[in-house]
Amino acid sequence: MNFSGYLGALLLLTATVGPIGGCSGPPSGGTDVAPMKTDPGRIPDGKVSDEYIIGAGDQLSIFVYRNPDLSEPGVAVRPDGRISTPLIEDIVAAGNKPKELARELEKRLAKFIQEPNVTVIVRSFVGPPDRQVRVIGEATEPTAIPYRDHMTLLDVMIATRGLTKYASGNRAVIVRVDPDGRRRSINVKLSDLIKDGDISQNIEMSPGDTLIIPQSWF
Numbered sequence: 001m002n003f004s005g006y007l008g009a010l011l012l013l014t015a016t017v018g019p020i021g022g023c024s025g026p027p028s029g030g031t032d033v034a035p036m037k038t039d040p041g042r043i044p045d046g047k048v049s050d051e052y053i054i055g056a057g058d059q060l061s062i063f064v065y066r067n068p069d070l071s072e073p074g075v076a077v078r079p080d081g082r083i084s085t086p087l088i089e090d091i092v093a094a095g096n097k098p099k100e101l102a103r104e105l106e107k108r109l110a111k112f113i114q115e116p117n118v119t120v121i122v123r124s125f126v127g128p129p130d131r132q133v134r135v136i137g138e139a140t141e142p143t144a145i146p147y148r149d150h151m152t153l154l155d156v157m158i159a160t161r162g163l164t165k166y167a168s169g170n171r172a173v174i175v176r177v178d179p180d181g182r183r184r185s186i187n188v189k190l191s192d193l194i195k196d197g198d199i200s201q202n203i204e205m206s207p208g209d210t211l212i213i214p215q216s217w218f
Contacts, residue, residue: 055128065117130208137213138167147207168216175210
């Protein structure tokens with residue numbers, strides 16, 4: 001099986017299983033990609049680490065020991081970053097680590113029960129914007145993907161089901177913000193990667209990247 005056929009099989013598999021789960025003006029000029037640094041907040045093997053930062057869209061479970069009436073198995077973090085739980089007014093969850101949110105909930109519940117013991121579990125996650133990879137333009141399913149350690153461009157294309165028939169894949173651009181705040185663009189040839197198996201185009205992504213896939217002119 002050639003590379004294009006292999007990728008097609010992968011895309012079909014992810015379509016069967018289900019989804020894996022903004023940008024400014026036009027970028028210019030590609031640059032080389034620097035080696036990735038290990039991020040302490042990475043999510044290895046799909047598991048949420050102790051350093052994971054809760055983001056809008058995440059699904060949480062909140063367990064209050066010996067108080068089932070106060071426990072909530074499914075709490076959605078709203079777009080404003082807040083959650084609602086029994087006895088407590090809306091509280092900001094986004095931007096906190098699970099342990100930090102648990103301690104804040106304990107502090108507030110202490111007004112109502114003695115020595116509350118709270119555990120916060122992240123059940124499904126999107127993460128904050130700077131921990132996502134966004135795909136816009138002519139991907140089959142443009143979306144925001146939670147970043148994971150050593151994620152590559154090919155991983156992103158599998159998650160978004162590849163290119164549409166209108167895509168100009170070889171004019172795609174990754175917009176990346178460096179640690180010093182400078183924005184730069186990286187030209188990538190998606191068509192060469194997907195159709196011809198040009199692995200040199202399979203670069204590592206960084207959290208916060210935006211992949212822009214333009215439409216073909218013809």
